[in-house]
Amino acid sequence: MATVTAEDTTYDNADFILEVADVRKAFPGVVALDNVQLKIRAGTVHALMGENGAGKSTLMKIIAGVYIPDQGEIRLKGKPLQLHGPLDALKAGIAMIHQELNLMPYMSIAENIWIRREPLNAFGMVNHDKMHRMTESLFERLGIEMDPETQVRHLTVAGRQMIEIAKAVSYESDVLIMDEPTSSLADREVEHLFRIINDLRSQGKGIIYITHKMDEVFEIADDISIFRDGQFIHSAAASDMTSNEIIKLMVGREVTQMFPKEEVPIGDVVLSVEDLCLEGVFSDISFDVRAGEILGLAGLVGSGRTNIAETLFGVTPPTSGRIAIDGKEEIISSPHQAMLRGLALLTEDRKETGLFLGLSVEENMEMAVLRDGYTRGTFVDQSRLDQECDLMKERLSVKTPSMDERIGNLSGGNQQKVLIGRWLMTKPRILILDEPTRGVDVGAKAEIHKLITELVKQGVAVIMISSELPEVLGMSDRIMVMHQGRVTGFLGRREANQVNIMELASSPVAPPAVNA
Amino acid sequence: MNNTMETTDRLEVIKKRKKKIPTEISIFLVLVGIAILFEILGWIVRGDSFLMNPQRLLIMILQMSIIGIIAIGVTQVIITGGIDLSSGSVLALTAMVTASFAQQSDYLRAVYPALTDLPWVVPLLAGLLIGALAGLVNGALIAFAMIPPFIATLGMMVSARGMARAYTDGQPVSMLTDQFTWIGSGANPVIIFLAVAVLFHIALKYTRYGKYTYAIGANPQAARVSGINVRRHLIMVYAIAGLLAGLAGVVASARAGTGQAGMGLMYELDAIAAAVIGGTSLAGGVGRIAGTVIGALILGVMLSGFTFLGVDAYYQDIVKGAIIVAAVVIDQYRQRRRLKAAA
CATH class of the missing domain: 3.40.50.300 (P-loop containing nucleotide triphosphate hydrolases)
Incomplete structure (x- = not known):
């Protein structure tokens, strides 16, 4: 030790x-x-x-x-x-702000903050006016601008997080x-x-x-x-x-290089998006991704990055616009169709939309390939699956006692590797990674970055969404920046830095686009 | 480098050392325990053996096989995170319809006087079709109208019972052909039950159908993003549950030699109880056919044992209710432990 x-x-x-x-x-x-x-x-x-x-x-x-x-x-x-x-x-x-959010969605912000400590009036009923004033003065102190009467379910994740923080502070x-x-x-x-x-x-x-x-x-x-x-x-x-x-x-060891970005020959345009709209969420999104290229997607939470990923993958089909793969226009209206066209999506929220928590590591890994080549009629080819899952486990160096271990017992980094493995098994040509290293430890993070580099070397086109600017800057060939559902600019690898990304991410006015 | 590796290995070794007993084995031990308990009580109370009576054991398994067939369909529904309350009523409806296509020609008050003495396949297929249709409606309501499974199948439970009664204005459908009643004779129901159990054990374990069923129960959103057509699959699962309730209706009417609208009353609850006692989690994603079969046997042994001891039927129900609740309490406990392990 x-x-x-x-x-x-x-x-x-x-x-x-x-x-x-x-x-x-x-x-x-x-x-x-x-x-x-x-x-x-x-x-x-x-x-x-x-x-x-x-x-x-x-x-x-x-x-x-x-x-x-x-x-x-x-x-x-x-x-x-x-x-x-x-x-x-x-x-x-001692007050704790939990990693998971523990708020009651159908109650107001004020009710959530003062729960169990509601100010009472002479009749023992909750004194709403006083509670409202208490919340306002708390918010004033913390510089939060929200209406205490808003129901929590209307807030964004970030907004809820601020409420959790305010609540913890309110305990003094x-x-x-x-x-x-x-x-x-x-x-x-x-x-x-x-x-x-x-x-x-x-x-x-x-x-x-x-x-x-x-x-x-x-x-x-x-x-x-x-x-x-x-x-x-x-x-x-x-x-x-x-x-x-x-x-x-x-x-307990040195992580020599955090972002092992290598120059990779960039090929033809694989995915081309034109004027893509999802009403009320994002509009006029146009960009290309080439084989071997990593396109970084930057922007504040809620700028529409994740929505674009979901639309490309058929989770929420677009209301208008064109998607072309290898120059051929495609209509993608379900994840299944997206997969048939060579797309893969690692989703943002591992627990919500990624993991089958009660199931085993292998069941989690194999779930997207239970089709061509891995099935004989209605039966799955279990021995082939076992083999390929084992190979994938080795390739991604997933640390697990066995493939039958419940995935919930693995660390976040290893869970993420299993999910990446799920998508690599589908042999995607266009890989969309939404926060690929969120909640992942440093060691696994470096491994995931190395893997992404390996994939682009093999000619996969990668779209990478990340809230961590160093990651976006370190890995991307080109960066598309978004603000409130619109593209505010493209930055090349050499010109991009934290400052100009943040400028674009918080500016509603689109400067002349430099899309390649 | 070495330090981390060693400590990780150490943790993993500790993890491995905790050998997990498969749920089925522990339920099986419960079954054996209950049987032995009745054996001992039998010698004390009646001076007779409970187990050393093949006749009684056969009757017990026969009683359970119809509920067992339903329970297999219900198990896969519960694995998807749903519930099916309609199976008992669907059984009654199919029993009525099936019986009406299986009547003898010398019976003067046949439902369809022109359609008598038909080969056994006709009533069988009619029953399966009616059952599957009822399940299809359940599935469509759940997948497309987005109604909670509890409500959708509750509606079907009430309606199907009404349809069973309306079909002949409440009259029983009797005088069935010998070749049809053969389906329910002797040990045939048991054979059908076990065949269905084996079939669905294989289906849940080795086919896409099974894997998707578990995936949807574990996380429907992740299932969708993994390219699974969740709606289509749910409809299929409920339709198959209906089909099995239909099969149970066929077997029940063949065995009783009649179709009656009051058949299968509360069977849906026994079927759910068998699944839950067998380790299927109401939260979805967890459950095995083997567990459900053992769960059904536990219910059967209880019923048979109490009858053998001469315990009044009312008291039997009291105990049965307690056992169902106990099984869910254990399920909750298991879930909490799982969540803790995942945290």
């Missing part, structure tokens, strides 16, 4: 608001956390880093009272805490836990969140911040703790670390 270096020296004389000592937690068959420690100083942001499955989320759930540890101690402001449930933690002054807790709060936020909203965090920090709160995004860590964190395989690895001030060191500690 690597040397555990709890560098207490860094914090001599520090004022710890939260201390975790020797915590261990085992689930049936898996030791999720072993001998873990963590010390959070008041008035700081403490980043927790580690690959998926490193135990960060489990530790946070223990601190938030969701799980009860098998052993170990949690001290809040020096006093030992005994938590029997999330409510205990909230009452003690001493410790705030944020588990990947930016995963569904666009850059502008992330800035907003960071302003809120800075404000909380100056009030002396302790903020635990889980993220996979390196740039965020250096922007916001004071201290960093790194976990690997359920063990505490290292803790230090953010200013004393480099991103390479962090990655090395996280994976």
